[in-house]
Amino acid sequence: MDITDRTVFIAGATSGIGLELARRFAAAGSAVIVGGRRTDLLDRLADEGFATVPIDVTDGAGVERARDAILESHPDLDTIVTMSGVMMTEDLRDPGHFGATEKTIDTNLLGTIRVVDAFTPHLIGRGAGTVITVTSGIAFLPFPPMPAYAASKAGVHAYSEALRAQLDGTGIEVCELVPPAVATIPEHARRNPRALDLAAFATEVMDLLRADPTPREILVKGVLMHRWAERDGTYDELVAQRSQTLAMLPGRQ
Ligand SMILES: NC(=O)c1ccc[n+]([C@@H]2O[C@H](COP(=O)([O-])OP(=O)(O)OC[C@H]3O[C@@H](n4cnc5c(N)ncnc54)[C@H](OP(=O)(O)O)[C@@H]3O)[C@@H](O)[C@H]2O)c1
Structure with a gap:
């Protein structure tokens, strides 16, 4: 795609990967509208020159209001x-997990x-x-401490495939971004030394x-081992390796 002349709305660009990609699209010459819930960050990004819109993707009516505001200013x-x-x-093992399950599915998938x-x-x-959906290496190779997260991202992968097929012939392309672990804040890099540097990932x-x-x-490149683990016959071994991280759950220490 031509990234120099786009008008791009990124829902979830107040921080992390979304913010970095917003900056990259803008630097390439595209107009970018940044969305998210944290209005203090949206204000700061407006000062940086971005168009901004408050949006909570768990609120259907709110998403439609944000859409109307964006299309009014950026038809x-x-x-x-x-x-x-x-x-x-x-x-x-603790049924109290279900609140996290609901929030994860409501935000990531719905x-x-x-x-x-x-x-x-x-x-x-x-x-x-162009519709760019965002999944994760974890959609293809579960990370056992985050079960609903894996399910939500596997769901977004499957949905993206169906969306692409249904939109065939309309001129809309569907592209799925599959990040591996990316260190969006210094704490991530400390916790997971294998997490990719955010700037290098965005490039x-x-x-x-x-x-x-x-x-x-x-x-x-850093996500290929996750994406193709099943095809490459490394899936069971990698899931077993990743299961060792279950020790990080508070109840298991
Ligand atoms: N970093 C990684 O290692 C990694 C790996 C694979 C996939 N990913 C995926 O990449 C995406 C970005 O993650 P990140 O690591 O950059 O995390 P992040 O810095 O926490 O960014 C998450 C973004 O989502 C927004 N968001 C969360 N809940 C929202 C809601 N209800 N409504 C609207 N916006 C909401 C946040 O904005 P507000 O809080 O302002 O609403 C924020 O802008 C996520 O989909 C994540 O699953 C990340």
């Missing part, structure tokens, strides 16, 4: 990125669907556009996005 919107997500650990639904009629009307992502046609999946 040429052609790209949406469903970045909003939460990552929570859950101990499945939130993605709400945002896609809100903008699909506009993009179909334009006859061209690789933008290089891959530039390809024409836009790849169906954006797979940086």
Whole structure:
């Protein structure tokens, strides 16, 4: 895709990967609208020159209000990125985990669907556009301390596949960004030394996005072992390795 001349809405760009990609799209020449719940961060990003919109993807009516505000100010919107997500650990031996399950599915899976639904009629009307969904290496290789997270991202993967098939012929392309662990804050790098540097990750992502046609999946080198573990016959061994991290759950120490 041409990343130099886009009008991009990123739901979930007040911090982390979304914010870094917002900056990269803007630096490449695209107009970017940043969305999220934290209005203090939105104010700061507005000072930086971004268009901003408050949005909570768990609130369907709120998503539609945000959509209306964006299309009013940016009728040429052609790209949406469903970045909003939460990552929570859950101990499945404790039924009290269910609150985290609900929040994870509501934000990561239903939130993605709400945002896609809100903008699909506009993009179909334009006859061209790009939807970038965001999953995770964990969609393809579970990380046992985060079961609902894995389920939500596997769900977004499956949904993206169906969305691409259903939108075939409309001019809308569907691209799935599949990040591995990325150190968005210094604490991540301390906790997981294998997490990718955010800037290096974003550079690789933008290089891959530039390809024409836009790849169906954006797979940086660091996620290939997760994405293809089942095909490569390493799945069982890697899940067993990752299961050792269950010791990090508070009830297991
Ligand atoms: N970092 C990683 O290692 C990694 C790996 C694989 C996949 N991912 C995925 O990449 C995405 C970004 O993650 P990140 O690591 O950059 O985390 P982050 O810094 O916590 O960013 C999450 C973003 O989602 C937004 N968000 C959360 N709940 C929301 C809601 N209800 N409504 C609207 N926005 C909401 C947050 O904004 P507000 O709080 O302002 O609403 C924030 O902008 C997530 O989907 C995550 O699952 C991350």
